[in-house]
Amino acid sequence: MISIIDYNAGNVYNVLKACQRVGVDAQLTADPEQIKNSSAVLFPGVGAFKDAMDTLADRGLVSVIQETVNQGTPFLGICLGMQMLFDSSTEFGNTKGLGLIPGRIEKIPDDNGQRIVPQAGWNENQLMNQQTVFKGIQNQYTYFTHSYYAVCNPQYIVSSVDYGLQIPAIVNRDNIYGFQFHPEKSGQVGLYLLKTFFEQVVAK
Template sequence: MIAIIDYGMGNLRSVQKAFQRVGCQAEIVQDPAAVEAAPAVVLPGVGAFADAMENLKKSGMIEAIHRAINSGKPFLGICLGQQLLFESSVEFGTTRGLGIFPGTVKRFPGGDLKVPHMGWNQVEIAKPSPLLEGVPAGAAFYFVHSYYVEPADPELAVTLTEYGLKFASVVGRNNVFGIQFHPEKSSTLGLRILENFGKMVKS
């Protein structure tokens, strides 16, 4: 079973339904103990970084997330959930993140660039990953975000996407992955990524 963390920030039901469509059992959970008991964990999210960290802290999820990741179980952050994996964000001042990955979350520069970055955009595969099995080079996915991750370690970038600048649209190391786009809104290939994550789960 895949535990989808409910901390009051996200389109949980659509993520759950997308996993179910590819044959993966997924449950929305609010109890930190359920996160630790699950064989795999998903951290979704939309909204403000600082609010998300505050909600995670209040719910007792921060410690559960760290224990889940340290135990080696597959862990996936989606959209804001990807950003929370990093050390800090500059959104509305500097806020500390979960610190799983080194790096920070920055805002797109604006100017002639439309912010938020919204709609379909291509991803360039930077290195192989089991998350991308069956995903062709140049595939397009659906994005909605004003901030992007800037890993301190370039090796964390699994895919890159161009929007005014090149940013890491998928990151990963060992058992932990983060996706900036919304796989649950990205048609067949988005579902393929969720299915690939599901294949990592030990029943």
């Protein structure tokens, strides 16, 4: 059973439809037992880091997510869901994250007005880790919309994009994966990435 965590994240139905397009029968759920007993979990998100973490805490899902990851379940965070995998964010003050990947989330600097924030649109991925299952991401464009980005050790970065600074686009630590972009809005490339996750991470 594949679960998509449902916590008023906004784009969960689009992620569900993308899973269906690659032949995966996923279910939206906020049920702790169903999440913990899943063969894989997707964690999408849009909006503000603090609001999302508060919602998770109110629903008792923070420890559920941490327990699910710690038992080795493949886990994929998408957009804000990826950012929440890290230790903390500076958005609207310092907010503690899930602490699953070492690092922090910071605002993309506007570079004296030369860099448009948020990054909204297509950007080209550069592969940073030759051992990843996502090798096909090299030079492929994916769709971004975000004002904050992950600052972390390069060992966790699978691919990055150039936005006047290097922004991690795919991250990975053990069974934990994150896409800063929206695979459900990234056309065939996004579907390839989801299919690869299910076939080479979940099914192995």
